[in-house]
Each structure stands twice: as structure tokens, then as C-alpha cells.
Amino acid sequence: IDKYKAWLISNGSAKNTVISYCNLMTKVLQVIDLDNLTEENIVKYILELNEKYKDTTVNQTKKALRSFCRFLNLDIRIPKDKTVDIRLPKFITEEYFEKEIINIVPHLFNSPLKINAMLYFLFYSGLRKGEFINLKRNDINLTKSTIKVYRQKTKTERLTILAGKKAKSFVExxxxxxxEGDNAFNISEASLKYIFEKIDxxxxxxxxxxxxxxxxxxxxxxxxxxxxEDIQYLLGHKNISTTMIYAHVEIDGLKNRIDKIIK
Structure with a gap:
């Protein structure tokens, strides 16, 4: 796997791709020995994945397998990716977050308090992933429920909020x-990605x-x-045009009110 990782890096693969492919291939090689990496065994492995995971996860494994076969110069045909029918909401409600996300965390992780604290923090702060990872505990004022965010990309700072008592309680x-270690939640980008992928x-x-x-x-x-305008500030959007994607919520609410008046 170390040689494969070096090969991916030398071929210009993105950091997240390198991490993902290496993790996926580690799992594959735990089931199929390198000497037994044949087309027949790979197909059997993928069929087993189809029964356990969503199409998006299986497709990602297929991509990793194709890459690994190129690395080894193996002439093995990997089954085509499935077409994923994406009919998904672009947001989740508080009810869904509590019932479907938070409730399964204790069954998936050995440290549910830490995982839930991070999930609540992200859900009720709206921080970008990179902003979250770069936070120090000194940046978080739980008494005032405020967060000082420094964005490396733009070299700017802003003060935003941590909404809701439950988020504050979990973080406390x-x-x-x-x-505290390297950052407020002692989490790396790779580990955070793994948490979301596991829940997903x-x-x-x-x-x-x-x-x-x-x-x-x-x-x-x-x-x-x-x-x-307030949402623009909280999210740290430079241009309000970026924030206007949330205007659809106002239109939806307006339509519902009009529908009650005009039958």
C-alpha cells in the first residue's frame, strides 16, 4: 500500500483521493490476497459490497480497484460503475439530524460523545470543513456562544455563532x-472524512x-x-450572490402562505 500511495502521489492524485483509494484498497486486500487478485475474485467482492453498501460507495471502490490494477500493470476488467439516481434533499431537518444521524452514532463509533459534539457543532455553526479543523478552543467562547473563525484562503477573520443549547452542551x-491537541476537536481531515463516510x-x-x-x-x-444578509455574514460569503441560493426557502414559505389565502 505504501508503494501504491507513492505511485498515486507521483501521478498527481489529489490528497483526498490518495487517502480514500489507499483506505479502500487496504480493505480489499484484507479480503483478497495480492496473489489472488483475479477478475473472478474481484467480481465476487464487488457483489458482496452491493449487498452491504450504497452504489456511491461501491463505485468509489471500483475506481480504487481500477487505479490499483494500473499500478500493478494487471489486465483486469473492473465492472462498470452503476448509474446513481440522485434524488436527494440538499439539506436535512433538525428532526432528521436527531433521529437518523445522532441516534446511530453510538452504534458506529467507540467515542460517541466526541462524534456527536463535532456533528452538533457543524450543524449549528455552519462552518466549512477547513474552518472547523483549524479551530482552537480559544476561538470558541461557549459562554457567549461565539466562534472566531480564521480562513486561511482569504486571510480573513469573522465572528460567528454556535446556535442552540444542545450543541453547546455536547461541546462542553x-x-x-x-x-486539546492539534486543534479544538483533535481531528484530522482524513479522520473527519472517515466519520462522514461511515455514517453515509x-x-x-x-x-x-x-x-x-x-x-x-x-x-x-x-x-x-x-x-x-445575516446568513451571508455567518457563513462568511464574500458575495451575497453565493448566499442567494437560500432565497428559495423564502419563496417556498411565501407560496405556502399564499396557498392558504387563495384556494
Whole structure:
């Protein structure tokens, strides 16, 4: 796997692709020995994956297998990717977050308090993944429910909020159980990605990724009547045109009110 990783890097693969492919191929090689990496055994392995995981996960494994076969100069045909029918909501409700996400965390992870603290924090702050990973605990004022965010890309700072008492409670509990390491939640980009992928693999008809929580936070605020300008500030959007994607919530609410008046 180390040689494969070096090969991927030398061929210009993105950091996340290298991590993902190496993780997936490690799992494959735990089931199929390198000497037995044949077309027949790969097809059997993929058929087993089809029974356990969503098409998106299986397709990603197929991509990793194709790459690995090129690395080894193996002439093996990997089955074509399945066409994924994406009919997914662009945000999740608070109810869905609680019932479908938070409730399964204790069954998937050995440290559910830490995982839930991170998920609540992301859902009720709307931070970008990179902003979240770069946070220090000194940036988080739980008394005032504020967060100081520094964005490396633009070299800018902003003060945003951590909404909701439950998010604050989970974060306080977690901070009390684990000292700060490299960042506020002692999490790497690869580990955060793994957490979302693991939860995603257990959900049906709903993709789950970090940016979904950011989008859900903004949508929830808009439904509660928070202005586009305020959402722009909280999300750290430079141009309000980026924030205007949340205007559809206002239109939906307006339509519902009109429908009640005009039959």
C-alpha cells in the first residue's frame, strides 16, 4: 500500500483521493490476497459490497480497484460503475439530524460523545470543513456562544455563532473529557472524512457529508426568518450572490402562505 500511495502521489492524485483509494484498497486486500487478485475474485467482492453498501460507495471502490490494477500493470476488467439516481434533499431537518444521524452514532463509533459534539457543532455553526479543523478552543467562547473563525484562503477573520443549547452542551461535555491537541476537536481531515463516510454508508436515500450540515444550518436559519444578509455574514460569503441560493426557502414559505389565502 505504501508503494501504491507513492505511485498515486507521483501521478498527481489529489490528497483526498490518495487517502480514500489507499483506505479502500487496504480493505480489499484484507479480503483478497495480492496473489489472488483475479477478475473472478474481484467480481465476487464487488457483489458482496452491493449487498452491504450504497452504489456511491461501491463505485468509489471500483475506481480504487481500477487505479490499483494500473499500478500493478494487471489486465483486469473492473465492472462498470452503476448509474446513481440522485434524488436527494440538499439539506436535512433538525428532526432528521436527531433521529437518523445522532441516534446511530453510538452504534458506529467507540467515542460517541466526541462524534456527536463535532456533528452538533457543524450543524449549528455552519462552518466549512477547513474552518472547523483549524479551530482552537480559544476561538470558541461557549459562554457567549461565539466562534472566531480564521480562513486561511482569504486571510480573513469573522465572528460567528454556535446556535442552540444542545450543541453547546455536547461541546462542553466533550471538552471536559479530552485535552486539546492539534486543534479544538483533535481531528484530522482524513479522520473527519472517515466519520462522514461511515455514517453515509448506513443511511438510505440520503447522502451525508460535511457541507450538507453547513447548507442545512443556513436553510434552517432562513426558514426561521433570518435575513439573507445575516446568513451571508455567518457563513462568511464574500458575495451575497453565493448566499442567494437560500432565497428559495423564502419563496417556498411565501407560496405556502399564499396557498392558504387563495384556494
Amino acid at each position: 461535555l466533550y471538552f471536559g473529557t479530552e485535552a 454508508s448506513y443511511l438510505k436515500n440520503q447522502e451525508f457529508y460535511a457541507h450538507l450540515l453547513r447548507h442545512s444550518f443556513a436553510t434552517h436559519l432562513r426558514k426561521k426568518g433570518v435575513s439573507i
